Amino acid sequence: MANVYDILRERGYIEQATHEEEIRELLEKETVTFYIGFDPTADSLHVGHFIQVMVMMHMQRAGHRPIAIIGGGTAMVGDPSGKTDMRKMLTRELIEENAQSFKKQFSRFIDFGPGKALMVNNADWLMNLNYIEFLRDIGKHFSVNRMLSAECFKNRLERGLSFLEFNYMLMQAYDFLELYKRYNCKLQMGGNDQWSNIIAGVELIRRAEGGSAYGLTFKLLTTSEGKKMGKTESGAIWLDPAKTSPYDFYQYWRNVDDRDVKNCLALLTFLPMEEVNRLGSLQDAEINRAKEVLAYEVTKLVHGEEEAEKAQKAARALFGSGGDAASIPCTEIPQARFTGGMDILTLLMETGLAPSKSEGRRLIQQGGLTVNENKIDDFNLVINLDDFADGKLMLRKGKKVYHQVKLV
Known part of the structure; x- marks a missing residue:
């Protein structure tokens, strides 16, 4: 050895x-x-x-x-x-x-x-x-x-x-x-x-x-530009699944910069260095395969194989590579709460996509929210039962964070 x-x-x-x-x-x-x-x-x-x-x-x-x-x-x-x-x-x-x-x-x-x-x-x-x-x-x-x-x-x-x-x-x-x-x-x-x-x-x-x-x-875990990794707009990336869900954890690594993939594979997985070097040398669209491997391997180490599989299936379902849509992060809300409508800022807080109404307003103001793929620019938007298809509604924060709302 x-x-x-x-x-x-x-x-x-x-x-x-x-x-x-x-x-x-x-x-x-x-x-x-x-x-x-x-x-x-x-x-x-x-x-x-x-x-x-x-x-x-x-x-x-x-x-x-x-x-x-x-x-x-x-x-x-x-x-x-x-x-x-x-x-x-x-x-x-x-x-x-x-x-x-x-x-x-x-x-x-x-x-x-x-x-x-x-x-x-x-x-x-x-x-x-x-x-x-x-x-x-x-x-x-x-x-x-x-x-x-x-x-x-x-x-x-x-x-x-x-x-x-x-x-x-x-x-x-x-x-x-x-x-x-x-x-x-x-x-x-x-x-x-x-x-x-x-x-x-x-x-x-x-x-x-x-x-x-x-x-x-x-070495501290930093990007190729020297910035500390593990921070997002909503705060630190935690190892506790109650603070950072396995899906969000997976997505963080799936979306790292191309230049950081090899370093993260070497430091945060047990893959042999021959495989790390091979994956790290991929270019253009192929580097996305390396990012999938990185996200899966790190999530498996931290949250276990079952959660890594679920996160990967959810990501593939959302981004067009097939997979299990049932694994997409979801909040179930009683149908009765939408009978008279629910304002969008309350819904963002209910789903955890915004910690407060002021943060929700900032998200909308910056053009970072879509509902069923429609960009939202109205703070006073009210979500009704008519907005649901088959009892489901899809929210997207930024480019990558998806969250499904289901009626129960």
Whole structure:
């Protein structure tokens, strides 16, 4: 079996490594315990997290032991990395609820059976720290001058960096030290925006314990233009099907830019690289086949084969390639509610195509709504029973988002 380091490098994950040759040799010679941290600042993981989940799966398949840290403690402070403003403060109760949601989602991707991966919460050791002892034992190893030169802080100095956030680097470094002592964890991995925090942990282990530890970052999920992927007009693309439906999830990947297909296939699927290169080299109309494969494979990993099949059939039914129209996203509404008519803004909210009436107005104003293929420009339009054919009515938001309304 190829060294997992080479697999990660070939597929395009790796961005920076503290000791490239040593890490590669370590992964070759022994079973390595490594960790990736996830702060539960929302009630679901999103596609930005999925790159990290994929790395954990590759590592576990190669025989290494993942530790998924749920940041119940660090989420109380908030990571300033990549943020222009201070994060919203969350309550302990909300953080704990979010942490439970993360745990359920991780279990779909990682094997946490006996002797396999571990899932731990850094609140277990961070919440009860004695501040004076922490400053004396841990703070003495950190240079403020060096911390201020770190990218995660440097970007915030002009707009204002709170002392609360300034402590985040020490807390994340302390996580690595704790895992090193508890589980012989030698490697921390994370997105490239975590580079400064990861280096801090590597150096803390060396200074406090005289131990050898390593750091590895991987590329953030971005488009060919350098913009973060996983965002739409309506918000983030979540892994929770209640927040982003499997159909909408599928459609997101089906509609990526042609230039991003190969990169997404390499990072977000387990297809062999020969197949990734073949699909990624397709041109013009043929690239749509590669996009179908991408959408199906990623949806299958996140939501399961059955949901991926349904999403693919729905998309094909809508876009003329055959398929099962019954799989199109649908809202059932009692017929009686249309007897006197329902205004279009209310209908948009009922179907979830607009979160509010003001958003519905904006959608119509921008020419982004059709009803039964008729473009709508009237905010006061009323939908009646006469607008339904065989008890069905089709709404389309933008070019690709279809939603069927059925009378019951």
